[in-house]
Amino acid sequence: MRFSISPSANKNALKSHAWLGLAVSVLMYWVCLSGALSVFSQELLRWEQPHIADNLDYTPASIQTAYERFLAMKDGITNGNIVVRLPTHDMPRARISADGESWNISPSGTLSEPLSTPITDLIVDLHVALHLPEDIGMMIVSMLGAILVALIISGVIGHRRIFKDAFRLRTGNNEQLTQGDLHNRMSVWGLPFHLMIAITGVYFGLASFLTSIYADTLYDGKKMDLFADLYGTSIQVEHQPKVANIAQALSEIDSIAPNTQPVFVTLENATKDNQYILLGSQHLDKLIYSEQYRFDSHGQYIDKVGYSDGDAGQQALFSVYRIHFGHFGPEAMKIFFGLMGFALTIISVTGINLWLAKRQMQGALNQLWLGFVWGTPIGLTVAAILELTLSLPPKPVFWLVLVAGLIASLMQNVLAKTHHRLLNVLAVLLVVLAVTHFVGHYPDSLVLNSVIIDAAFIVFALCVWRYRHSRVRKGWNS
Amino acid sequence: MLYSIAAFVGSALAIGLFYRAWQSNQLAFKRVAKLGALGFMLVSLNLWVHEYGPELGVCYAVVAFSLQAWSWIFLARQRIDKDIKRIDLPFVKGLGMPGRVESVNAIIKILACVFLSAVCAMLVTVVWTTALSIGKVNLIALGIYSMPVLWGAAAYWLCADSKLWRPVLVLSGLSVLSYISIYSV
Secondary structure, three states: OOOOOOHHHHHHHHHHHHHHHHHHHHHHHHHHHHHHHHOOHHHHHHHHOOOOOOOOOOOHHHHHHHHHHHHHHOOOOOOOOEEEEOOOOOOOOEEEEEOOEEEEEOOOOOEEEEOOOHHHHHHHHHHHHOOOOHHHHHHHHHHHHHHHHHHHHHHHHHOOOOOOOOOOOEEEOOHHHHHHHHHHHHHHHOHHHHHHHHHHHHHHHHHHHHHHHHHHHHOOOOHHHHHHHHHOOOOOOOOOOOOOOHHHHHHHHHHHOOOEEEEEEEEEOOOOOOOEEEEEEEEOOOOOOOEEEEEEOOOOEEEEOOOOOOOHHHHHHHOHHHHHHOOOOOHHHHHHHHHHHHHHHHHHHHHHHHHHHHOOOEOHHHHHHHHHHHHHHHHHHHHHHHHHHHOOOHHHHHHHHHHHHHHHHHHOOOHHHHHHHHHHHHHHHHHHHHHHHHHHOOOHHHOHHHHHHHHHHHHHHHHHHHHHHHHHHOOOOO | OHHHHHHHHHHHHHHHHHHHHHHOOOHHHHHHHHHHHHHHHHHHHHHHHHHHHHHHHHHHHHHHHHHHHHHHHHHOOEEEOOOOOOOOOOEOOOOOOOOHHHHHHHHHHHHHHHHHHHHHHHHHHHHHHHOOOOOHHHHHHHHHHHHHHHHHHHHHHHHHOOOOHHHHHHHHHHHHHHHHHHHOO
16 A cells, blocks of 8 residues: 555645745744754853853752842842742752842852843743743744644645655755755654644643633633642641741752752742742653652641652643753753754745745845844844943844844845845854953853853854855855 | 663664665665664664653654754765856845735635634644543643644645635634533533
């Protein structure tokens, strides 16, 4: 028996693929590019404040001291929960936050300085909510996840030579052929990854709609009962001391859950009579973000929520974050996820490039697309440079530069010239960014994390320059 | 560590065999090579799982396989340096706005892909998952993970069908039936 897709189904699938791809082109590109960079958000956080020493030698007592100092600074009252992020190998720094305020903690327990990461926020917020208000932005980004699934389905059905061309990559003078091969090979061989990114991406902004219907169906509309089943019930404690004994909880966790990595402490109902400690500890053989161990304010162990040995479904839901961002396993996994993310970015760009090439004409759409593709990294880089040098807010700078890039692209009718200028600008800016950061933060920028990231910018600049050079060599510069 | 190396080598061998099968013109060899590749893939997956447990093991297997395939494709790329004359496509000024009918059609399609497909996927997901005899938490998780696939399939159909009213009608009908099934009980 031979399985084949009829030519008409094939044709319709391609039509659908092109239509959907075009409809979400720019948004998909932004989400993919910023997503690939967001994989390294923890490294970027450290790169932005290289003078804060990376250290894993925090003691429970130093965390307790920091918490008490923070509490004193807030006059003993907070509106929301207090969260302490504990140092881990991938983020060897501790910080404490509440009511939108976040402070770095030194290993001695002092509050060293507020957390300030506008460049990382610029990238992560673009990925999470496209710089829109969070609720709307997250919904739009999640919808893109569903559209990505549709693109995957239509791509597979529409790819007539999926097996025949399984290993074919033709490079050389025929740009359209190369881009088509790149688009197809990267899509097909990365399919499980892309599908997983799309499905988990939908979860963040839209799962709440689905759970509302489930609550109506299975819990008589009682959403809190559904949440209790999925995320565990909250516990009731009374007459708790105002200052919690975090140190005691941190000291106990080793015996309660050996071979786990504590990652955060949350003071639920902080500073209230019913406050208690929630200690999140990562199980290194599982994908769930963490198991949550609960202690009363005295630091006495109460129970665990039970994600680590709960239903498979519960574990699957708690694994979404780490699967989506590749925050599991060794540091190399992040690099792999970053590469996969860049591949998805290339797929989204080459897809539109192919559609534009098939129009057999050039026009404003070509100019705008070029402006978006290269204007976005240029905007991100300029925003980062101006933040580092003049402390200008990165988000408005990014959008201004992008708009300027689009206008400039529209003013030049010879696309090759625009392309080469944008590549030149990007290559130079990437070098400037690395140098600005290195010089501006010297000698703190000599730490390994900063050196690697600055070097990565130089490598990216060389890649951009090489790409430009290869186009010039082929005579595609006029 | 040894298991990881063996797993990595195993999936590289699988890709290699797939490549040889793809290159070959002999049907018998193709079949044997593909079977061998599948075997190596399974062995590799088992080794990853043995070393890191089922959750991390499967992730490592997928990532390693994709990256090795891309590397293989890159290394085996064909360089075509024929002197192809680059055609400069004519430049047409303006955005070339679509007609009214086309625009209305496009707006309906977008709205249907975003809203109708979403509503239909969510309602149908709840109906089919609640029909399963598994625990509540598991069926909700199954729904959350499968709903985007239904949504994507619906959006695909909306854009693939030459007659837009067909998917719109069917998806609307399914939504209504699912709604009745959920809220009338």
